[in-house]
Amino acid sequence: MNNNIVIQVDKLTKEFGDFTAVNAISFEVSRGEIFGFLGANGAGKTTAMKMLIGISKPSSGEAQVAGYSVRTQAEVIKKNIGYMSQKFALYDDLTVRENIAFFGGIYGLSKEGIREKADRLIEELGLGAVSKSLVGSLPLGWKQKLAFSVSMLHDPKIVFLDEPTGGVDPITRRQFWEMIYKAANNGTTIFVTTHYMDEAEYCDRVSIMVEGKIEALDTPKRLKEQFKADSMNAVFLKLARNIE
């Protein structure tokens, strides 16, 4: 694998009985890239992502993530990636600091490493005043930022974000994206699904899945040219309509 390619997907397919949820998708993602993974509800995004993070075996095809095969090296992949699900995995009944300590422990960080990371994170996120508050009492946007930071406690090469900003206002979503940019600038690769088309504009490249297949993949600028559309929202709608 080219050193700069951190995700390489080759005809990856997932079948459930005689239904093909992910149909021979192929693409590559480079180091430090923000890769948007779009599609309507049920298009197959989560199913594809589950194969890439090593928790679901492909029916056929192959993918290398951080240089490891999703077929044969799924356990190593998990150590090299971060994952934030739609419902993010923080514990509402633990404090901010306790959540960081808990997940730091799972990721195998030392006690001292956890303390250092916790101090830095709380400072960076401006959570000093609420570090001893239960996470359940925080606004959703704060929880999402904390969950993103927690998913990167072990400095993974790639972070998979499954609709990380659902349900918050545009300003809060914009702040979340500032964090994404910062991580990408530091060399972390970001693989992100979203339903918000303004967020699609923030990605370096965007793929659009329709019924299990990738129907378009390029930079937002080139997709807009290709589909003669003035926004990613218009691209998305045109693509969905053409397929119908």
Ligand SMILES: Nc1ncnc2c1ncn2[C@@H]1O[C@H](COP(=O)(O)OP(=O)(O)OP(=O)(O)O)[C@@H](O)[C@H]1O
């Ligand atoms: N374990 C399963 N068994 C059978 N069908 C499944 C299973 N998991 C997903 N599917 C089906 O595969 C298709 C793709 O689902 P998936 O959750 O990957 O879509 P998605 O693009 O992530 O949608 P959303 O945006 O709603 O999260 C759907 O039709 C879904 O019903």
